[in-house]
Amino acid sequence: MDTIAAIMQPFCLIALGFALVHLPLFPRTLWEGVEKLVYYVLFPPLLFTSVAKADFVLSETGLFLAGGIFAMATGVYMAHVVSRLAPADPMTDASVRQTGYRFNSYICFAIALSIYGSEGLALVALLTGFWVPISNALAVADLVKSGSESGKKAGPIEIIASICKNPLIVGTLGGLAANLAGTFYGFKMPEFVMDLFGSLGSASVATALMAIGAGLAVEDFRRYAKLIALSTIQRLVVLPAVACIVGLVLQFNDLELGALMCYAVVPTANSCYIMAVRMGGNGPVVSDLTSVEVIASLATIPAWMWLLAQLAA
Numbered sequence: 001m002d003t004i005a006a007i008m009q010p011f012c013l014i015a016l017g018f019a020l021v022h023l024p025l026f027p028r029t030l031w032e033g034v035e036k037l038v039y040y041v042l043f044p045p046l047l048f049t050s051v052a053k054a055d056f057v058l059s060e061t062g063l064f065l066a067g068g069i070f071a072m073a074t075g076v077y078m079a080h081v082v083s084r085l086a087p088a089d090p091m092t093d094a095s096v097r098q099t100g101y102r103f104n105s106y107i108c109f110a111i112a113l114s115i116y117g118s119e120g121l122a123l124v125a126l127l128t129g130f131w132v133p134i135s136n137a138l139a140v141a142d143l144v145k146s147g148s149e150s151g152k153k154a155g156p157i158e159i160i161a162s163i164c165k166n167p168l169i170v171g172t173l174g175g176l177a178a179n180l181a182g183t184f185y186g187f188k189m190p191e192f193v194m195d196l197f198g199s200l201g202s203a204s205v206a207t208a209l210m211a212i213g214a215g216l217a218v219e220d221f222r223r224y225a226k227l228i229a230l231s232t233i234q235r236l237v238v239l240p241a242v243a244c245i246v247g248l249v250l251q252f253n254d255l256e257l258g259a260l261m262c263y264a265v266v267p268t269a270n271s272c273y274i275m276a277v278r279m280g281g282n283g284p285v286v287s288d289l290t291s292v293e294v295i296a297s298l299a300t301i302p303a304w305m306w307l308l309a310q311l312a313a
Helices: 002-020 028-053 058-085 090-100 105-146 156-164 167-185 191-202 204-214 222-249 254-265 271-278 283-312
Strands: none
Touching (some): 002 283, 028 167, 058 090, 058 222, 090 105, 105 167, 105 204, 105 271, 191 204, 222 254
16 A cells, blocks of 8 residues: 555646646646746756765666666657557657657656655666667657658757756766765765755655646547557556566566666656657647546556566565
């Protein structure tokens, strides 16, 4: 029951955000500012402190990262299979494909922190620091390749710049640098800075989850019902199954397997919608798919966590 309660807490906050956005006191325009506050100010310090304080064993962490990246990369292939099974126009296909291998970091971090504590969060943050640049580059390249007359083209420099400016990546890599500096050179971050970052980070999770709830909307499901259904199954059922098998084959310990599954079982990233619109893709279908996955994950995440608990027993 403790695990189920830990899983349900994020969804209760998502539901609260969904309820609040329908009140005149908390309009949608307010939540747009909240999303930016979380993304640029609150979450990076949480990732920094979690990774900076983590006690990594380099040999074991390297295997975890290799297995995690491989498991997530299978989602790229799966997303192309979904495009073949439920084809649409090229830009719609490319817009939806990115959702097959990009992940909602906020829900992932919340579950990892609730179940596995700071050590689990540190592993998830580390995997995020490596996979997000890879997945973002793949998504942009796919959208550019698919192209459209109204779409905005992005060159290699713009792609690299957007990745380098991602505050979640900056926070994670900064924490990793501080961790390694402390391990090899005895460097220690000032306590005042760590306390300040801790205060900012403590406000991030609940705020981010409420912002996700405020953004939920399904507007054009019927038109792309098959595509959305198959993409949801691929994202919330097939990919987690592959990740679980990879973790078992590589003999991950309970913490590593749990961290990997926390990353694999969550719905797609909210930023998929932003990227689709910015690159001239099909924003509405991505918005619908994101909302459907968040709702469906209310059933699939507890199921996967229950299976994980049985494997650990």
